[in-house]
Amino acid sequence: MPPRTSVTPTPRRPLVVTADEDLLDDLLRLAAAGGTEVDVAADPAAARARWLPAPLVLVGSDQAHSCLRARLPRRPRLVLVGRTGELDPGWEVAELVGAEHVATLPAAEPWLVDRLAESAPGQPTGAARMVAVLGGRGGAGASVLAGGLAVTAARARQRTLLVDADPLGGGLDLVLGWEQLEGLRWPALSDADGRVDPPALVGALPSRGDLVVLSWDRGELLNLPAPAMAAALDAARRGRDFVVVDLPRQFDDAAVIALQAADQAYLVVPAELRATAAAARVVAVAAPHCAHLSVIVRGPAPGRLKAAEIARVLGLPLAGTLRPEPALCRGLERGEAPAAAGRGPLAVLCQRLVTEVTGRPATGAA
Incomplete structure (x- = not known):
């Protein structure tokens, strides 16, 4: 008879896709403020295995077109993130990549902290x-x-x-x-x-x-x-x-x-x-x-x-x-x-x- 133990679910963390070190630093800071850690992928190839299981995906403006070329599947809770002036025309790119939101830093920082907190492992959303x-x-x-x-x-x-x-x-x-x-x-x-x-x-x-x-x-x-x-x-x-x-x-x-x-x-x-x-x-x-x-x-x-x-x-x-x-x-x-x-x-x-x-x-x- 196998042991009767509870199965502990594998934690799934938000995924950040960017090779922009300055943007990554900002997003890691926001994740810490939201009480969670994130997985990081520098490009779509590194992101593919975690793309759909992740509770939230943040794609940096530097990787938006790369994600399009990689033909990653559309998914819920996808956010395109960049700084003011980097995302024009932001909504056009967002629609093509399948993003639900465009977050422009620094104005969207409080909103992103909330989204990251909601997606932290152990939250009731999962x-x-x-x-x-x-x-x-x-x-x-x-x-x-x-x-x-x-x-x-x-x-x-x-x-x-x-x-x-x-x-x-x-x-x-x-x-x-x-x-x-x-x-x-x-x-x-x-x-x-x-x-x-x-x-x-x-x-x-x-x-x-x-x-x-x-x-x-x-x-x-x-x-x-x-x-x-x-x-x-x-x-x-x-x-x-x-x-x-x-x-x-x-x-x-x-x-x-x-x-x-x-x-x-x-x-x-x-x-x-x-x-x-x-x-x-x-x-x-x-x-x-x-x-x-x-x-x-x-x-x-x-x-x-x-x-x-x-x-x-x-x-x-x-x-x-x-x-x-x-x-x-x-x-x-x-x-x-x-x-x-x-x-x-x-x-x-x-x-x-x-x-x-x-x-x-x-x-x-x-």
Whole structure:
């Protein structure tokens, strides 16, 4: 049995993109006044990995056009910063780079201090805990685990958002038996590239009680734009208690954003030799984007592979195991949400995992 410890979320600091040492000195001073530290990147290449996960990005006027040329994705909470006379025509550049605001120093210093303070690690703007789930191979059971985690958190009275990031997965609304519920799906939100109001997002999506789902419709397949994922997760962080993202095995930019934003990621691997070999490839792609990646091994084990052995081969901590659960499979075919009854191997595992991530007991009644 793995240790029952709380998962500490990885702090995410504001990002400053500038090679102007004088401007950097000013912004570091303002960050200190706001009670936070910042990550610094001298150019877009150095900023790319932190561009979307950062709670706030300040781009110096010296790097605005470089960010345009680098084709960094649009994102919420992006501010273009410069001194008086350096930003003309400031709003034209801001619109091109996707900035929400233009801050001219020294006049905007008090405003920037407030924005930096709001984005400091530990502030309530990033209160939600977020987990990502991905499969070691197709049909591994990742979507069922994602649904079970979301249902379990909602049963424990945590405001929960379940995000379907897999366009080819068939739809998490089907996993929950919610395909008939009205509400927006991803295609209607694919153009979002800025700050999304959390109550507006929650109110527009299919929901029951404390659980809200962002899934796909049955129409034409769309690529999931990275800025839309960033905007949805930003709203979720600010407006929910717990977020679960079901990731595809074929990573795109949107999946990378979700994985980077996750406090914990779980890789579901059937206890089979070929599944373990396939999972090793997934680990090679996913691990660089996630500080906390663990494996969950699902039975049966036709070759008697041990869960601990699979975890050792993958080089990952073992978060848990799942025994075969025929009643779960039958319930899913009848449209019953996974772990909804609070009984069985999946429900027990989900209760433990949600408790570990949130630090709050996840055994509340429906």
